[in-house]
Amino acid sequence: MRVFITGAGGQLGRELVSQFERHDHHDVIAATHEHLELSARDAVLGLITATRPDAIVHAAAWTAVDACEGEPDRAFAVNMLGVRHVAEAARRVEAPVFYISTDYVFDGSKDEPYVEWDDPAPASVYGRSKLAGERELDPGSTIIRTSWVCGYHGGNMVKTILRLAGEHDELSFVDDQRGHPTFAEDLAVAIKQLVVERRPGLFHVTNQGAVSWYEFAREVLRLSGQDPDRVRPVSTADLQPPRPAPRPANSVLDNAALRNSGLPLPPDFREPLERLIGRLASDSAAATGA
Numbered sequence: 001m002r003v004f005i006t007g008a009g010g011q012l013g014r015e016l017v018s019q020f021e022r023h024d025h026h027d028v029i030a031a032t033h034e035h036l037e038l039s040a041r042d043a044v045l046g047l048i049t050a051t052r053p054d055a056i057v058h059a060a061a062w063t064a065v066d067a068c069e070g071e072p073d074r075a076f077a078v079n080m081l082g083v084r085h086v087a088e089a090a091r092r093v094e095a096p097v098f099y100i101s102t103d104y105v106f107d108g109s110k111d112e113p114y115v116e117w118d119d120p121a122p123a124s125v126y127g128r129s130k131l132a133g134e135r136e137l138d139p140g141s142t143i144i145r146t147s148w149v150c151g152y153h154g155g156n157m158v159k160t161i162l163r164l165a166g167e168h169d170e171l172s173f174v175d176d177q178r179g180h181p182t183f184a185e186d187l188a189v190a191i192k193q194l195v196v197e198r199r200p201g202l203f204h205v206t207n208q209g210a211v212s213w214y215e216f217a218r219e220v221l222r223l224s225g226q227d228p229d230r231v232r233p234v235s236t237a238d239l240q241p242p243r244p245a246p247r248p249a250n251s252v253l254d255n256a257a258l259r260n261s262g263l264p265l266p267p268d269f270r271e272p273l274e275r276l277i278g279r280l281a282s283d284s285a286a287a288t289g290a
């Protein structure tokens with residue numbers, strides 16, 4: 001298969017390229033931001049019609065949630081109009097689109113995990129722009145909503161927690177925002193299966209195991225051999241300074257469509273977390289010559 005991947009330089013994009021290319025030997029067109037500006041219609045149409053992929057995985061987005069709040073036009077130009085251009089190009093080459101979306105399409109007020117048939121109600125500009133992106137897609141496309149993405153490539157919360165643990169005796173994390181931490185490698189494997197099987201529709205795809213950020217930070221310390229009691233719970237209201245974009249209190253996405261379709265669910269997040277911590281520790285040992 002020839003697979004066109006947008007956002008190929010991002011934390012998920014790099015795992016997607018690796019899964020499709022190195023593990024499965026598909027022909028990959030890796031469109032990084034450097035090669036393709038999503039908000040430029042001609043560029044998107046030009047590159048996709050020239051390369052004629054069999055499928056498009058649209059992983060690029062402006063993901064700076066707080067910055068989106070202050071620049072809604074830019075957020076919508078990339079996260080909504082970008083999808084419009086990708087969908088238009090896909091129509092021309094008759095390729096299905098697999099769009100990566102987010103838990104931020106929900107406001108987090110539900111008491112139970114969110115299923116695919118819950119009505120979205122985004123509370124932030126980022127969430128509204130990503131939902132608007134979902135609505136640009138043709139029927140027959142696939143939407144994959146995920147949450148709390150971490151991985152080997154790029155910056156993420158695991159690296160932040162480990163860095164803070166090296167700098168401070170005590171760490172504070174909120175205990176009133178819950179979600180499913182999701183590791184880019186497991187997410188890329190699940191996306192690849194949906195692409196190869198050409199499954200249309202809306203899927204929530206996350207690792208399993210719901211935690212608050214406080215509980216997640218404790219797991220990171222525990223699995224890296226440090227004392228989890230160094231992490232202290234705080235409430236979102238106590239964060240200083242407050243963050244510009246509201247976060248959903250409940251970000252837990254039930255993978256109901258995967259489960260009810262008989263597709264494998266990504267494992268509990270502690271498995272990939274332990275692997276990632278091991279990999280980061282070996283990198284740091286190699287860098288210091290230990």
Ligand SMILES: NC(=O)c1ccc[n+]([C@@H]2O[C@H](COP(=O)([O-])OP(=O)(O)OC[C@H]3O[C@@H](n4cnc5c(N)ncnc54)[C@H](OP(=O)(O)O)[C@@H]3O)[C@@H](O)[C@H]2O)c1
Binds near residue numbers: 037
């Ligand atoms: N991270 C999360 O926790 C999370 C949670 C739920 C859903 N998602 C979704 O998952 C997908 C992948 O996210 P990620 O975590 O891999 O984010 P990421 O690391 O920020 O990757 C996004 C990529 O998109 C590129 N990009 C940004 N603006 C662009 C533009 N105007 N034109 C072309 N490319 C552009 C970025 O390039 P530059 O960095 O060079 O700008 C970056 O390489 C996104 O669709 C995101 O909305 C992420």
